[in-house]
Amino acid sequence: MGLNLKELVIREKTTLEAFSNKVIAIDAYNAIYQFLASIRGPDGLQLTDAEGRITSHLSGLLYRNVNFLSLGIKPVYVFDGKPPSLKTAEIERRKQIKKDATVKYEKAVAEGNMEDARKFAQQTTSMKDGMVKDSKEFLTYFGIPYIEAPSEGEATAAHLTNTGQAYASASQDYDSILCGAKRLVRNFTSSGRRKIPNRNTYIDVLPEIIETQKVLDSIEMTREELIDVGILIGTDFNPNGFERIGPKTAMKLIKQHSRLEDIPQIQEQLEEIDFQQIREIFLNPEVADVDEIVFNDVDHEGVMKYLKERSFSEDRIQSTLNRLKKALEKKSQNLDQWF
DNA sequence: CAGAAGCA
DNA sequence: TGCTTCTGG
Incomplete structure (x- = not known):
């Protein structure tokens, strides 16, 4: 999974606010996978709708995108296409890890060890086609653009930072640096404390920016x-x-x-x-060339209808959308003061 | 993960 | 009010 360049790169702590008015190319697979892995109940099971379809990714996308848009950040999600054939071994390796984790999960549940159950359940996380489809449809209601990369999403995200269409590429994986991204942002989330699994300790997670040229100069x-x-x-x-x-x-x-x-x-x-x-x-790398990245207004009714169909509570959706509306109104007020 | 609720 | 714990679907 990714590449262990952690100790070689210079990382500068920053805040989400620093990305206001900037286009950020988000590694969609990376983001959605993390929602699927972490948005779970205490038993380790993901959130589901009335029909039993998983909805953890939608919950993650809802709150995170509301935060982005509230701050005036312009996210564009880049989805993976066909993986390079050389990736087959790695894909198999990951499959095997999930298989092993499934066995461990079942064992932990049988023993009533819920903490372990949750940990192993996270390791079984896999992305299904339906989830990609859901995510794209959901983003459309948000007016947020997405791009389908021909191959690795990271490569196209990196490309966009070089054409000037995106300020940075957002992913947890360091591969983006090798892909030639001008800038990589890790922890591209509203900063907050994150619990260390099993431990009773918390750490502050702040977005961090990595400038590829600075890294190369320093080493x-x-x-x-x-x-x-x-x-x-x-x-x-x-x-x-x-x-x-x-x-x-x-x-x-x-x-x-x-x-x-x-x-x-x-x-x-x-x-x-x-x-x-x-x-x-x-x-x-094989990358998508994109003419223009178009951001549309949020279709509040569309978001509401879509999430209600997926068993989200109307009250929660409403208050989340209200929060977004308030933030956008405030933004346009601030802008008006300039003129 | 991220917001809501619970609590000092 | 700020911190911890609970809950979402």
């Missing part, structure tokens, strides 16, 4: 070199990385030799992966 590397570092550590396209090589060693080796082909001690292992193609996925 004195080119993007090509950083991609090779990534491949040494392990990417979605070679999930195991290289034996006995973590971030520190990877950096040292690339600093010394510049590229994978020139590191003597890894040549045998290097033959086992298609590193040229992995580089290509990061350097020249």
